[in-house]
Amino acid sequence: MIKINGTQIDATELPLLAYLEENGYNPKRIAVECNEMIVPKSQYANCILHSGDVVEIVSFVGGG
Numbered sequence: 001m002i003k004i005n006g007t008q009i010d011a012t013e014l015p016l017l018a019y020l021e022e023n024g025y026n027p028k029r030i031a032v033e034c035n036e037m038i039v040p041k042s043q044y045a046n047c048i049l050h051s052g053d054v055v056e057i058v059s060f061v062g063g064g
Helices: 016-022
Strands: 002-004 007-009 013-015 030-034 037-039 048-050 054-059
Touching: 002 048, 013 016, 016 030, 016 048
Parallel strands: 002 054
Antiparallel strands: 002 007, 013 048, 030 037, 030 054
16 A cells, blocks of 8 residues: 555555656645655656555645
8 A cells, every 4th residue: 555645545556657647746846755855856767666656646726
């Protein structure tokens, strides 16, 4: 199980970029933290999430 934003995902491995694309995230407008470490945007395509990982995805919101 992989925990993403508090939700358990039933998977033993999951490519980060594939997850982001399937769930409608724009990689340019988010930040990803995996196991309390920021994942650089340049590594999204190479990052494989594994069972036990805890991931937080935050979106940037503009306003005035």
